[in-house]
Amino acid sequence: MSAAASSLNLLITVLFWLSVAGLTVGMARRAALWRAGREAPVAWLGLLAIPKRYFVDLHHVVARDPYIARTHVATAGGAIAAMALVALNYGLMLYAAALNTAIGLCALLMLVGVLFVWHRRRTPPARLSRGAWMRLPWMLAAFALGLLALGLIPLQLVSGASALATVVLLGLGAWTLTIGATRGGPMKHALAGLLHLAFHPRPERFKQVAGGTPTTALKVLKLEQGELGVGKPVEFRWNQLLSFDACVQCGKCEAACPAFAAGQPLNPKKLIQDMVTGMAGGSDANFAGSPYPGIPLGGHQGSPLEAIVPGLISSDTLWSCTTCRACVQECPMLIEHVDAIVDLRRHQTLQFGAVPGKGPEVLANLRETGSAGGFDLGVRYNWALDLNVRQISAGHPVDVLLLVGEGGFDMRYQRSLRALVKVLQAAQVDFAVLGSLENDCGDVARRLGDEATFQNLAQQMIAQLSAFTFKRIVTADPHVMHCLRNEYPALGGHYEVLHHTGFMASLVSQGKLKPRAAADSEQRFTYHDPCYLGRYNGETEAPRELLKLLGLSLHEMERHGMRGRCCGGGGGAPLTDIPGKQRIPDIRIHDARTVRADTVVVACPNCTAMLEGVVGPRPEVRDIAELLAAALEH
Template sequence: MWTSLIGAILVVSVVLFAIGALKRVRLWRRGKPQPVPFLAALSSIPRRYLVDLHDVVARDKAFADTHVATAGGLVASVILMLIVYVFGIGNLVTYALMAITFSAMAYGAMKVKKRRDNPPENLSKGDWQRLPVSLLAFSLSGLVLSILLLFSSHSEPLILVALCIGGVIFGLAELFFGVFSGGPMKHAFSGALHLGFHRRQERFGGGRSTGLKPIDLNESTLGVEKPKDFYWNQLLGFDACVQCGRCEKVCPAFAAGQPLNPKKLIQDLVVGMAGGSTEKYAGSHYPGKSDTPCQGAPDEPLFERLLGADTVWSCTTCRACVEECPMMIEHVDAIVDMRRNLTLAKGETAGKGVQALENLITTDNPNGFSPKNRANWSVDLKVDLLKDIGKTDVLLWAGDGAFDLAYQRTLRAVVALLRQAGVEFAILGNEELDSGDLARRLGDEATFQRLAIANVKTLNKYQFRVIVTPDPHAYHVLKNEYADFGGSYDVLHHTEYLAQLTEQSKLRFKQKNSQSVTYHDPCYLGRYNGGYDAPRYLLKAMGIEVKEMERSGYRSRCCGGGGGAPVTDIPGESRIPDMRMQDVRDAGAEQVAVACPQCAVMLEGVVLPRPDVKDIAVMLLESLADNAESERKVS
C-alpha cells in the first residue's frame, strides 16, 4: 500500500537528515570550545522558541501569525506523519489531526508565497524564492493524502497518490536536505539549537545581557582573525540567520551608505565557516562596494579575501540589529571580536582611532588632555572629593566628557539638582580615569582592562551606596562590564536617579512649557539597559508632552556617536546625526531633549538651522520652582 511507501520515504529522509545535521554540527565545532550544559540547553529550546523568540517576531503581527501557522504546522505534521506512516498508529483521530496541521501549514505557506511574490528590499531573494513552492508542495500533498486516509475507499486514484507522494518527496528534499546543503530551511535546525546553546544565556526568560565579554590577553590569537577563532556557538548563531533583513532596515550605518550591512556580514561569516564563495547571496550588498563574489574558508584570515576592514569599523555598536533580530543573533559581539584582532594583533585601527587609543594609554583620556585637569569643571562648585571624606551616599561619576565645555553644563546642572534635593554626594576628581568604553569598542581590550582594573581598585577603596553618571557609556561599562574585574556596583543614570528624587518630592518643577519637545533615546541607556521611562517621566514632570519620533524607544535611531564611530569616521553617502535630526524635524519638534553627552555632541554638530539640543538635567534646572540661585551657579 502507498502508506508503506511513504513510511519508507520518511525513514530514509530522517536518516539522511541526521547525517546532514551531523555534517552541519561539525562545521560549528570548528570554532573555539565553550561549554554549555547539553541537556539543559536542549530542554530550554521549546520555551525559548515559543516565548523569547516570538516576543521579537510578534512585533510584526502579520508575519508572526504566518510563522506560527507555517512552522507549527510543519513540526506537528512531520510528527503525525511519523506516527501514522512509520509507527502505524492510523485512525480517524490521527488522520484528522494530520489534515488539520497540514491545512495550517498550507495557509501559512500561501501567506509566505504572497510575501515572496513582491518581496521588500530587505528580504533576500535567490533560493529563498523557491521556499513557498516547497512548503506548498509538501503541505498540500500531505493534506490530500490525509483526506484520502480519512475517506479511504481502497480505490484512490493512483495518479493523484503518485503526484502527492512526489510532492512530499519534493518538500522533504527542501525541508530536510536543505539543512546541510545550506538551503533556506537550514535556519529551522540551526535556529532551534542556537536558542538552546546561545552564548548569552542571560537573554532568555526576560533577562538582559549586553556587556561585552572579556578575552584572555595571553591567548595566542587575540580576538578573531579567522572564522574558526569564533566560539562554536557563535558560528551556530550565524548559521541561524533567516536573511529577513530586519537588521539591515534599522542599521544606521547601512542607512547612511557606509559599507556595512549586518545581514550581509553574517552571511559572509557563514561562508567563512563553511568555505566557498559568496556568489549565491541574493540580498542587499555593502553600500558603495562591489558585489563581486568573495571567497572564504575556516582557516583563512577574514580580511584577506572575504571582508573589508571598513565594514566592521562602520558599526556604531548601537545594537539595533541585535534588538530586531528574530533569531537573537549577536552581531555586535562578532564585530568587536574582529576589531580586537585588527587593533591588538595588527595595529590597524581605522581613522583617528589610533591617536585616541594612544592618548588613552598616555593620558587616560582619548583627547590627550592632562589627567590633572579632569576635575577642573567643579573647582568653583566646592564639590567634596571622596578621598577627603572616605564615604558618601552618592558617587557622581563625571565621565570623560568632563573635559568638554558643553558637557560640563550638564554636570554642573546635576550638581545643582542634587544639592537642591539635599543629597550627600562626592566625586573622585582626578582619581577618576576614563571608563574604557571607547577602548573596548575599538577593540583595544588591553587598554580597557588596564583602565577597568585601575578604576575598580580606586572605587573599592571607598564606601558609597550608588554611582550616578550622566554618561550612558560609562554607566553601561560600570554597571555591566566591571563585574568581570571585581567591581560590582549599583549604578544609575542621572535621569534614573533624578526621577527617583522627583517621585519622592525632593525636586519640584514648574508645569509650564510651551515648546514642542521630542526625546532622543541614547543607545547605551535604552537598548543596552532598558532605560526608556525615567527620561520621559522627568519631561512629563516639567509639563512637557513629548512628541515621539517614529523611531523611538527600542527602535530609536542611533546618533552616530557610539562604538568609536566619530574617530574611525568611515565615509558614507550621508551623516547619521543628520538623519537623526531629520527625524526630529519630522516629529514637528522645536527642541530635542538628550540624556547623553555623545548624543549632544553629534546632534549639535548638525548645521543650523535645526531644532535646539538640550540635556534633560539642564532643562530640569531651568524648570525648578525656585531656580534663580541654582542657575547662577552652573552658568
C-alpha cells in the same frame, strides 16, 4: 484497503525514514562545520529549554510584526504538528485513518500560512533576500498539499496517479526540509535555529527578568592565554558559528542599522551570511540580498582557515559599526551581531594595530594619560570649581559618587554637567566627585577592540574606587554607566550605578525637588534615546517620566524607546569615521524635524556632541538635566 492505498502507505513510510536518514547525515555534516570552531561550554539542559525559548523569547520578537507572527504560527505550527503525526502514523506503520485526518487538518493550517508567505513574497520589501527564498513558498506549498492529500483523500479513492502525485509533492517538501536545509538552503534556519536556542552564545539572555536590564556586556578576553579575538572563521566559538547558521535573512537588522541607512559599507545581514560563507567556504557572489553599500558582490571569498579581513569582508565594514545593538534588538533569531563584530575588531587591533582614522591616537592617549583626548586628568572638573563640589576622600563616606566621564573635558557638555550639579545641590544630595583620580572607564578602548587597554583602565578605576566609601554611583554618561554596571563585575568591580535621568526622576517623585513648570513648555519636545541607556540597559521610561513631571508633552519620533535610532556616536565610530552617503546624526535630526520638534532632549554626552554637530537649521539640543535645572530656577 486498495493496492494503491497500501502502496502509498509503504512509500510514505520509506520516504519518512529516508528523510530521517538524510537529515541525520546532513546535520552531521553541518555540525562538523560548527565543531571546527573554538570550544565553548555545552549546556545540554538547554535542549529542554527550547520550547520556552522558542514560544516565549523568540516569538516575543517575532510578534512585533503581527503579520509575520501569525504567518509563522500557522506555517511552522502546522508543519511541525503534521510531521509529528506523520512520524507516529507512518514511521511506526500504524496507518490509522484518524491520524490521517489529523495530518490533513494540520496541513490545512500550514497551507494557510504558506499563502501568507507567498503573498509577502509577491512584492517583498527591499530588506528580504531573494534567490532561493523566492522559491520557498512553492516548496512549502508542495509539502502542505502532499500532506493534505495524504490526510484527506479517502483510502478507497486513492489511485496510482494520486499516490504518485502525493509522493512527489511530499518528496519535494521533504528535500527542502532535510537535505536542502543541511546543504545551506533557506530552511537551514529552522534546524540551526532550534539548536541555537539551546546552545546560545549568550544564554543569560534567557534568564533576564521581564523589564530588567538586558544582558549586553562583552565577554572578557583571556589575554594571558593568548586570546586575541577572531581572525579566521574557525576562531569563533562553535556556538557562534551555529548562531550564524540560524539567520533567516529577514533583513530586520539591515533595516535597523544606522550605518547601512547612512550608506556606509555595513549590512548586518550580509555580515552574518559572510561568516556562514567563510565557515562553509565559498564566495559572496550568490548572496541574494542587499550588498554592503558601495561594495559590489562577488569580490570576496573565504574558507574556515583563511583570514576574514580582507578576504571575506573589508576592514571598513567592521569599523562602520556603532555597536548600537539595533540589529540585535530586531533579530527574531536572537543572533549577537555586535559580539561577532567586536571579536573581529579585537583581532585587527590586538594583532595588527589596524584601527583606522583617529583611533590609534585615542588609544595611545588612553594608555598614556587615562584620557581619550590626552588631557591632564586634573582639569576634568575645572568647570565645577565655582560650584563648591567636594572631592571624595578616604574615611569620609558619601551617599553618591558622581562620575562624569570624558564629557567633563567638553565645553558644551560642561553646561549639562553644571546643571546636574545644581540639581543635586538643590535636592541636598550628599555627593562627591573623584576629581583628578577619575580616569577613562575604557568604553571606547573596548569597542575599538583594544581589550588590553580596557582591562588596564578598568583595573585602575576599580583600584581607585576601592579606596573610598560610597553607596552608589551616578553618571550622566550611559557608556560609563554600562561599563561600571555590566562589564566591571567580570573584573571584580561590583557597584550600584544609576543614570542621572533615573536618579533625577526619583528625586522629583520623592518630593526632594519641586520644579516649576518649564518656561518653554509651549515648544514641541522630542526625546532621543541613547543606545547605551535604552538597548544596553533597558532604561526608556525614567527620562520620559521626568519630562512628564516637568509638564512637557513629548512628540515621539517614529523610532524611539528600545527601537530608537542611534546618533552615530558609539563604538568609536566618530574616530574611525568611515565615509558614507550621509551622516547618521543628520538622519536622526531629520527624524526630529519630521515631528516638528523645537527641542531634542538628550541624556548622553555623545548624543549631545553628535546631534549638535549637524549643520544647518535644526532643533535645539538640550540635556534633560538642563531642563530640570531651568525649571528649578523659574
